[in-house]
Amino acid sequence: MKKLLLAATALALLSSAANAQSIRVGTEGAYAPWNFINEAGELDGYEIDLANAICEHAGIECEVVQNDWESIIPNLLSGNYDVIMAGMSITDERLETINFTQDYYPPDPSLFVATAGAEFDFDNLEGARIAVQGNTIQAAYAEENFADANEILSFATPDQTIADLAAGNVDLILADGSFLQPVVDNSGGAIVFVGPEVMIGGGVGGGVRKEDTELLATLNESLDALKADGTVNQLLAEWYGDDAPAY
Secondary structure (H helix, E strand, O other), X not given: OHHHHHHHHHHHHHHHHHHOOEEEEXXXXXXXXXXXXXXXXXXXXXXXXXXXXHHHHHOOEXXXXXXXXXXXXXXXXXXXXXXXOOOOEOOHHHHOOOEEOOOOEOOOOEEEEEEOOXXXXXXXXXXXXXXXXXXXXXXXXXXXXXOOOOEEEEEOOHXXXXXXXXXXXXXXXXXXXXXXXXXXXXXXXXXXXXXXXXXXXXXXXXXXXXXXXXXXXXXXXXXXXXXXXXXXXXXXXXXXXXXXOOO
């Protein structure tokens, strides 16, 4: 009987997201302006506002919870929340494990930054210490393209890459351009873009478990409506400025 009850509980957890009147959204809370902790100690950012708009349109309650990046997919699969909204790029590799909503941020060029005055030959890059956030599309790209002649340094959070660049512990950072742009803008000229743009991934979307097909449909229906009525574009402009992409 105990095994039957446990099995029934597990089945209920797996199917609850599809029919629930509320959902839990997992986010990193360390990737401004996508998601971050504001001065009031609250989760804030583009994806927080968008998650609330999606839930309002769908007529369901929305709870946003913080989870570190390294375990964000495993904890989705474990049922700790129902959807990931954490600046996560849609990739073929991730699609083997989870499904994604349609993108709510178009494909974003990955860019390099360095301290002002540093010079690099990207046609023959050798000996550079390149910082990336672990388990990202940039980490995979750097390992594939630069590991033979350079040192790839993986960090738990993107803010750590910025701190180590400022401290002189790394030479370059490779990350999403939308994350790096405000860093460069607010650095007073101390941090600058260098090198080429790199297109990786297929835009940013919300990640859901494979079995939660009804939830996926609900999220996509809401995103369709929020794109059509201008809500998504309004939020993009609010969080990414006048040069923000638009749908």
